[in-house]
Amino acid sequence: MRNTLRRICELQPSYSSENTHEMQERGRLVRQDLVRDIRALREPLARALGTFGRDFFVEGSDGIGRKTELAWTRFCSEEMSPRPTSGFYVVLHFSTDGSGVNIAVGCSSSKFHNGYSIVLPLDELDKRCEWAREIVLEDHGSLRSFTDLNDFGARAKLPKSFERACALVKKIAYDDIEDDVVERHLVESAEMLRSIYSAQRLGRELSPADQTELDILDVTRPASNVRKGQGFGLNAKERQAVELRAMDVVEDWLRTQGYRLSDTSATKPYDFEAKKEGETLFVEVKGTTSDKADSIAMTHGEVALHRREKGRTALMIVTSIRLQKDAVQPKASDGKLETLIRWNIDDWLLEPTAFRLSRKAAV
Structure with missing residues (x-):
């Protein structure tokens, strides 16, 4: 050489x-x-x-x-x-x-x-x-x-x-x-x-929104192989571990702030209903292994909620969650919490990622 x-x-x-x-x-x-x-x-x-x-x-x-x-x-x-x-x-x-x-x-x-x-x-x-x-x-x-x-x-x-x-x-x-x-x-x-x-x-470079878009592209353009070279490869169990870790981080913080909580993640377009001193907050939790979260992904229902209840919602972003990969039971730990209480969704740039197309009813 x-x-x-x-x-x-x-x-x-x-x-x-x-x-x-x-x-x-x-x-x-x-x-x-x-x-x-x-x-x-x-x-x-x-x-x-x-x-x-x-x-x-x-x-x-x-x-x-x-x-x-x-x-x-x-x-x-x-x-x-x-x-x-x-x-x-x-x-x-x-x-x-x-x-x-x-x-x-x-x-x-x-x-x-x-x-x-x-x-x-x-x-x-x-x-x-x-x-x-x-x-x-x-x-x-x-x-x-x-x-x-x-x-x-x-x-x-x-x-x-x-x-x-x-x-x-x-x-x-x-x-x-x-x-x-x-x-x-x-x-x-x-x-x-x-x-x-x-x-x-571990998904530390891509933003949460980009990670979600990769999943969408896997479904809408499976032959494109766009994921190759992006380095992101969390599976369903790993994503679930990250999401649960984010929920734990946010729950701990809200309780230390004196809020009484109801976990609504399974039934509502938000994750916690938090009450304190007659005030109710609808709390959205976003967890990610990314080191930053300049962009996130939301469903149509989540966006509608934050617009309809503006001033009564909170966005909680947990970045830098560390993931221990395991085929049976991956484990997530750590995380840095950013709290946006009574945030204004209109201060963020809303960009469409994907559309749901339904056939029109026959006349």
């Missing part, structure tokens, strides 16, 4: 968007030789990825048509990132001045939202990278040696977006490129990628 990486670095200063002799050689190196070299490390890298190493996948590209400033080779779980335009992965980029190779834990510049994959604005891309860093820091206690700048010298718009999508970067200077050094940092990056995949698998 040492010779492959060093040779790519040597070719970088000769970059051209045209298919020159140097660019032909660089293309062969990133698409064939480096892919082969990383595949040769499948055993330690797959082991570092844990269960996500079972479908270990490697590919490289030097541009489609015209050559790109930042040729790349990446590895990942194929299920979690079936394309470079979806999910997280480890990617090798080369500084444009040939000064070294950059091993990065990066992500696609697009994300599932409102039922489809959308290109993220730069500020949202930055937030996605920050989320990944927070997950790694939480899991490992540090970012290890992956604290270098995501500045590889790119000038064109698309390569600049490649840089922006790199959350964690370790630059290895040309003179320091040795097989053992590269392998050590690749294993480090794979361990960090595993942490991110695990968080995605």
Whole structure:
């Protein structure tokens, strides 16, 4: 691998968007030789990825048509990132001045939202990278040696977006490129990628509304395979465990506030009827494993209630619920509670997710 990486670095200063002799050689190196070299490390890298190493996948590209400033080779779980335009992965980029190779834990510049994959604005891309860093820091206690700048010298718009999508970067200077050094940092990056995949698998990245939309798309467009690469995979038992945990968190809080409660979740379009000092609140509970809840999903009946009883309803959102997966009895714990007492639903943006279509009665 040492010779492959060093040779790519040597070719970088000769970059051209045209298919020159140097660019032909660089293309062969990133698409064939480096892919082969990383595949040769499948055993330690797959082991570092844990269960996500079972479908270990490697590919490289030097541009489609015209050559790109930042040729790349990446590895990942194929299920979690079936394309470079979806999910997280480890990617090798080369500084444009040939000064070294950059091993990065990066992500696609697009994300599932409102039922489809959308290109993220730069500020949202930055937030996605920050989320990944927070997950790694939480899991490992540090970012290890992956604290270098995501500045590889790119000038064109698309390569600049490649840089922006790199959350964690370790630059290895040309003179320091040795097989053992590269392998050590690749294993480090794979361990960090595993942490991110695990968080995605628990639904920590997608908003509650996006999680619900994935379920809807599974029913309305089963052949689309849109769930692949989104990383979210809670089953019915796991969702129920999350919902029950959210109910417990909200019930405890309401009782400490002096409310007398009736659980109405099975019979009404709200979860609790809470009474205190002659006041009655209709309480809606939303629980999620997501680390944030910028959007939620509601049924037609729930929306109608919050509009009809405006000033007498409460929205309780419990985020960051931690789930211990178990095929028989998954367990949910923790959770951060946001309380919106007498909230105004009209302060939120209401967007249709799906429609129920019924045949008109025959005349």
